[in-house]
Amino acid sequence: MKKEEKIIVGISVGDLNGIGPEIIIKTYEDPRSLELSTPVIFASGKVMQFFKNHFNSKINFFNIDSPEDVVHGKVNVVNVWREPVKIEFGKEDKKIGEYSIRSLEAATKALKEDKIDVLVTAPINKHNIQSDKFNFPGHTDYLAQALNGKSLMFMVCDGLRVGLLTDHVPLKDAADRINEALIEEKLDTVITSLKQDFGIRKPKIAVLGINPHAGDSGVIGSEDDDVLRPTLAKIRDQGHLVYGPYSADSFFGSNTFKNFDAIIASYHDQGLIPFKTISFGEGVNYTAGLSKVRTSPDHGTAYEIAGKGIADETSFKRAIYTAIQIYKNRKEYKYFSRNPLKKVSK
Incomplete structure (x- = not known):
């Protein structure tokens, strides 16, 4: 069961050949990052273990089969797929694009079903994600349709x-x-x-x-x-x-x-x-206008530095903190909209 006091942050893993997994790992290597929220990464335990080993990280992932199985105090990884994935840092790969969309779709489904509270998306490649099933210029337009909003x-x-x-x-x-x-x-x-x-x-x-x-x-x-x-x-x-x-x-x-x-x-x-x-x-x-909260860092896949261990996670961290704060602000706004007499004038 989800604990209301702990905000659950869903994370789509982005392009696996880019810097997305690296900035996710760097963000949660600090155990203090688990004090504010509980992360749920939509990818696979095998692929996240690969990145942990590649970057010599001490992070510990907790594998789960569904976001409903989330454990607070852990860096949860939902197994969206189980087969091995070939990672080639810095390479644009159509197959890798398919995995980034599988991660996004699974995370969005969990967001719609209230199994996660907010969504933070790691960078995707807007070219290799295109297919007959997915024909959007990026996250924003996809989420607007999926969540029936005007983004x-x-x-x-x-x-x-x-x-x-x-x-x-x-x-x-x-x-x-x-x-x-x-x-x-x-x-x-x-x-x-x-x-x-x-x-x-x-x-x-x-x-x-x-x-x-x-x-x-x-x-x-x-x-x-x-x-x-x-x-x-x-x-x-x-x-x-x-x-x-x-x-x-x-x-x-x-x-x-x-x-x-x-x-x-x-x-x-x-x-x-x-x-x-x-x-x-x-x-x-930040994608404004949706019924749910979604943020992302302000940069792309950064293929040119992928796999080198030098990516800066600051923007991704801020995306998480911003999502959490907006989620709290929305709850407060709804409460005082329903109880206007309880609001203290500034």
Whole structure:
């Protein structure tokens, strides 16, 4: 039986030829990491033993057949498969991609069934996971469908939070996808997340322009004036503190971002380049808008250093701590939403 006082963190193992298993092992080599939560790794005992031996780790894994068999105080490994797996560090391998998806699907199933409390995903290779059965650009879109949510990629690091109107789409298509309905949907997701997941009662949000200099009054594109500005004005009229569009080129360098609880970028690199420049190695990718909590580190498989024992686990650790904190914040938000008189005004 699951103990309510101990948060169970499900972990999908990611690409086995990348650094995922290494950063998982490094995170849980410190026994103090088991004080906050109980980990459940979805992989196989054999493959995790291989990584333990390769990295000369003293970590002890506890093999179980189902997340229902979890033992607190142990680093649990659910045997999603039992056959041996050939590991070739740094190599993109279609078969390895299949194992990463098997791990993800098993972990997601456990999350949906409340057998784990939160999900933390190690990095996958977005190319070798593609198949007739799995046709998603990454974790975010898969989880949105699996959990019937409207997801938003939310990069967080301390007080810096960057969300995206469009995420893993080609740049040439990004502007065409930004319309009133999308902007309203994403801003609603951000506002809700800031309140229930981060405890911010009246969030203040900045939105970056679609075009250079936010269009320069139509000189460099009309999308900002025709689509973005009127939609943001409509959202402000509803009582939300939403501002912009701001010119993206100077927004972060001038430290203007520090005046807001979240920044919404129009497309992937507009938001993630400054975010990772400011916080690389310490940031967390959080999927806002879902009924369950999912986080991941802010980096990829890092094939170039896989197997060398030099991967930095900081971002993965932070992903775990962030998932735990958001889970607690959500429980508190739900409690005080049902019992408003018990909340003490700040």
